[in-house]
Amino acid sequence: DAGVIQSPRHEVTEMGQEVTLRCKPISGHDYLFWYRQTMMRGLELLIYFNNNVPIDDSGMPEDRFSAKMPNASFSTLKIQPSEPRDSAVYFCASSHRQGSNQPQHFGDGTRLSIL
Amino acid sequence: AQSVAQPEDQVNVAEGNPLTVKCTYSVSGNPYLFWYVQYPNRGLQFLLKYITGDNLVKGSYGFEAEFNKSQTSFHLKKPSALVSDSALYFCAVTPRGRGGSYIPTFGRGTSLIVHP
Numbered sequence: 001d002a003g004v005i006q007s008p009r010h011e012v013t014e015m016g017q018e019v020t021l022r023c024k025p026i027s028g029h030d031y032l033f034w035y036r037q038t039m040m041r042g043l044e045l046l047i048y049f050n051n052n053v054p055i056d057d058s059g060m061p062e063d064r065f066s067a068k069m070p071n072a073s074f075s076t077l078k079i080q081p082s083e084p085r086d087s088a089v090y091f092c093a094s095s096h097r098q099g100s101n102q103p104q105h106f107g108d109g110t111r112l113s114i115l
Numbered sequence: 116a117q118s119v120a121q122p123e124d125q126v127n128v129a130e131g132n133p134l135t136v137k138c139t140y141s142v143s144g145n146p147y148l149f150w151y152v153q154y155p156n157r158g159l160q161f162l163l164k165y166i167t168g169d170n171l172v173k174g175s176y177g178f179e180a181e182f183n184k185s186q187t188s189f190h191l192k193k194p195s196a197l198v199s200d201s202a203l204y205f206c207a208v209t210p211r212g213r214g215g216s217y218i219p220t221f222g223r224g225t226s227l228i229v230h231p
Contacts, residue, residue, distance in 0.1 A: 004158070033218075042223040043159075043205070056218075091158055101147045101166045101209075104219065106158030 002026075006092050006107035014115050018080040021110045023092030024073055033104065034067055034077050035091040043091075049075065082114045117142035119208050121222035128196045129230050136191040136225045138206030148189040149207040149219065150180055159205060165189060176200070196229045203227075 005024040013019055025032050033048040047057040052069045060067070064083070069075040079086055089111050093104040118141045128134045140146065147166060151159040163174025170182045180191045191204060206222040 043221045045218065048218060093158070101164060103149055103151075103161035103164060104159070106151075106160070108156070108158045111156075 004092055004094055004105050004107035006090075006110050008110060009108065010111045010113075012113045012115065013082060015083055016081045017114075018078065019082045019086075019112060019114075021077040021090050021092075021112070023075045023077070023107060025075070025092070025094030026096075026105055027073065029094035029096045029105070030072075031095045031097075032069060032075050033093040033095075034075070035093065037089045037091060037109070046077070079112075082112075084114045087112055087114050117146070117208055117210060117220045119206050119220050119222040121204075121206055121225045123225050124223075125226045125228065127228050127230065130198050131195050134193050134196045134200070134227065134229070136204050136206075136227060137188070138190060138222060139186070139188045140206070140208045141187065142208050142210055142220075145184075145211055147209045147211060148180075148182060149209070150174065150178070150189075150191050151205045151207060151221075152176075153203040153205065153224070155202075162191075162204075196227075198229045198231055201227055201229045 007022045030051050034046040036044045046059045047067045049069045067077045089109045091106050091109045093106045095104045096102050120139045149164045150162040152162050153159045162178055163172050165172050165182045173179045178193050182189050203224045203226050205224045207219040209219040210217050
């Protein structure tokens with residue numbers, strides 16, 4: 001199994017630009033999570049999906065953030081317009097039968113720098 | 116609301132010595148408990164979990180964790196630390212049950228530094 005795949009691994013862009021982060025979950029996993037990690041705030045859950053449907057987006061910081069999951073093998077997190085305070089590492093994770101004893105599987109993240 | 120506390124931001128230990136990374140939690144009922152490790156520039160990796168039964172759980176890379184229900188703790192341990200164990204460690208708790216609302220809560224992480 002290839003694990004959770006995220007792209008790009010690094011993204012540097014200027015304030016005001018649109019940023020799109022991509023995630024391919026593990027095949028067969030029915031839950032997908034987007035997290036943000038910073039030194040100040042630690043690991044924050046932004047949004048999660050079950051069977052491609054967004055379940056809880058209460059962690060999305062602002063309307064500038066949006067996430068989609070058009071099919072079981074692909075999800076995007078978009079920031080438009082981007083701001084310097086959005087600089088962080090963004091992780092995607094997937095799991096099977098959430099609520100059971102199954103762990104989450106994380107991608108290696110996208111390190112985002114907004115200048 | 117559930118919460119996880121990792122009281123130490125950083126733990127320093129000499130190679131070959133035993134290590135402990137502490138975790139306490141607050142959640143109703145009997146949760147599932149997890150430890151994850153994060154190496155530099157990598158995502159979190161699952162180490163071990165407590166489901167039920169024996170309070171001492173064994174996991175990857177020689178790590179183990181002890182569940183203590185009365186103290187609501189789930190401390191991570193290893194008898195002999197390696198320099199390669201240096202990483203960020205996260206404790207997580209998930210309430211038991213079925214359904215999409217049972218998502219994990221993560222602690223803030225503890226940086227483990229093992230000195231040669």
